[in-house]
Amino acid sequence: MTGTPSAPLRMREMLYGALLSRALCTAAVMGVPDALAEGPRGVADLAAELDAVPDALGQLLRTLTAFEVFERLPDGTYALTPLGAALRTDAHATAYPTALLVDGVMGASWTALATTVRTGRPGFEDVHGMSLFDYLDRHPAVRETFDHSQAADLQLSLEHIRSAVGPVGSTVVDVGGGDGTLLAHLLAGAPDARGVLLDTQATTVRAKEVLAAAGLEERSRVVAGDFFEAVPGDGDLYLLREILHDWNDSQCVTVLGACRRAMRPGTRLLIIERVAADDEGAAGTSRMTALMDLYMLSVLRGQERSLGDYDRLLSASGFVRTSVSRMPGHVVAIEAAPDPGGSPG
Missing domain, CATH: 1.10.287 (Helix Hairpins)
Known part of the structure; x- marks a missing residue:
């Protein structure tokens, strides 16, 4: 078909993708997007500020212009595109x-x-x-x-997450809640609620700072612990955002089982994860989800899973799925409840 790259050419473009990633990282680390934040600039001017060789910097900019990260103007200066602006530190x-x-x-x-x-x-x-x-x-x-x-990743889906979470009840427990950013946002929208965040000792130091800076010190409790062992009780909503994809199936059942033991009848579990292709309305696995699957394989021992995979993990942990909310980017919010007939994994 006219205009469609041949398979050998497309394969070469994919193989050289590592150079594109390296070029983007180089531009970001050198501070090129921030340097162009106020408007177009010439290569020599940029090179002087960024301590770069003008010709080499020009080649970097030309390459990334081909990928719509920068734009070369008629006078020879370079400007940021909306795509390139995503690499600004303040974007x-x-x-x-x-x-x-x-x-x-x-x-x-x-x-x-x-x-x-x-x-x-x-x-x-x-x-x-x-x-x-x-x-x-x-x-x-x-x-x-x-x-x-x-x-920053959370900002991409925060409004959708808020909608999927709905009422948090009296107490929301963020299991593996990281630096507290998500819990702070949820509590800000629920002035009568309290929050509990569970994570490792090193992480909780930062979480306390984030929650205190948001004025939520009196409405939040930060617990250092191991979610493979135990999860704080007395919550109305238990939240697992991008936690389960870090671990293998057996470890996921252990984490879910710890949540199940902490929950009383009527409480909710909400799992927020990317999903691979499934048979319940999702399209084929997106390229981003496929890449994240390899990311998890390389960095941890986890994987991206289908909705059916999560159903099997929930069933093995004493839960039953009650609803699914789909968000952009093949992200879903899976709500589950304790299965009266089930038992923690």
């Missing part, structure tokens, strides 16, 4: 912290993908000598970047 849902992770610890783990596929062991552990969460606990600067990336 809504900024991709900048994600670029830092890809440029650093996360991207390094992808180089061991072949070993991961052969052994099942995350490349992150091979490259860095420890698990992701141990690494984050030992490297506060990387933890801060990771938290910023998670918070």
Whole structure:
């Protein structure tokens, strides 16, 4: 078909995709998007500010212009496009912290993908000598970047999540709640509710700061613990956002079982995750979901799952699914309730 790349050409474009990722990371780390935030600039001017060789910087800009990250104007200057603006440090849902992770610890783990596929062991552990969460606990600067990336990702779906959550009741328990950004947003919209956040000791330090800065110190409690062992009780809503995709099936059943034991009749469980293709109305697996599946394989021991996969995990943990809300980007909110006839996994 005219205009359609041949399979060999398309394959080469895909193989060179690593160069595109590297170019984007380089532009972000060097600060090119921020430098263009006030308007178009010439290459020599940018190079002087960013301590770069003008010709080399020009080649970087030309390449990324082909991918609509920058625009070259008739006078030879370069401007940001809306796509490129997503790499500004102050952009809504900024991709900048994600670029830092890809440029650093996360991207390094992808180089061991072949070993991961052969052994099942995350490349992150091979490259860095420890698990992701141990690494984050030992490297506060990387933890801060990771938290910023998670918070920026949350901005992409926050309004949809609020709608899916609905009334939170008297107490919402955010299991593996990270730095507290999501809990802070939910409590801000529910002035009569209280919140409990459970995460590791290192993470709870930042969560306390986020909740205090939001003026929620009196309405929130931050608990350091292990969600494989136990989850705080007395909640009306238990929330698991992008937690289960980190773990294998057996570990997921353990986490869900801990939630089940903490819940009383009438309480709700809400799981928010990307989903792969399923037989209940979702289209084929998106490219982003497919890439995130490999991301989880490389960095942890998890995976992206179909809705049917989550149903099986819920059933094995003493839950029954009650509803599903679909959000953009193949993200779903799966609501479940304790199954009176089931038992915690």
